[in-house]
Amino acid sequence: AQSVTQPDIHITVSEGASLELRCNYSYGATPYLFWYVQSPGQGLQLLLKYFSGDTLVQGIKGFEAEFKRSQSSFNLRKPSVHWSDAAEYFCAVGAASSASKIIFGSGTRLSIRP
């Protein structure tokens, strides 16, 4: 079965500290992986995506993620968080085909401690 697990429901980090949000997936085919961010009451904005090539991908707002096939993981990282990073973060998986379903994890809410 296809699924995405984000084990951390809520994380609080201090401003300026490093961040890692975890994502594990189960997918039968070659996965196409995404991280999205959502501010309250808004739609989702793409942070980064991975399909092939270099397993460390860079995204917007200083985020990066590393694809580890052996661990079925695609964790999101940022070296130094800013107060404006407080939001909900979603990991998602699908196939490259335009027609495929995209499955989302349940999200991780990030709070920033001043």
Place this chain on the structure above:
Amino acid sequence: DGGITQSPKYLFRKEGQNVTLSCEQNLNHDAMYWYRQDPGQGLRLIYYSQIVNDFQKGDIAEGYSVSREKKESFPLTVTSAQKNPTAFYLCASRDPGTGGPLHFGNGTRLTVT
């Protein structure tokens, strides 16, 4: 600017009434999607459409219906058969051809009392 427009942003209905949520895109995307978002449950897929006049059920299609008469438009009807319709609804579209990330609208918050 290209994008996805969902309207209205807030919608209130009485129980037992059908209600239709609008989603329009000018990105020339073939594929369009409807997701439902509830606190702590992430996004759950309701319906998706690959091309005009074609659509497939997602994981929670019961109590919902869609149509895809035009490439630009993918309206979602929440029927009276949907037991818990109060939620945040997100529409998205996806790049044509080899695929790509979903592009999202800003959502419609539906409250049914």
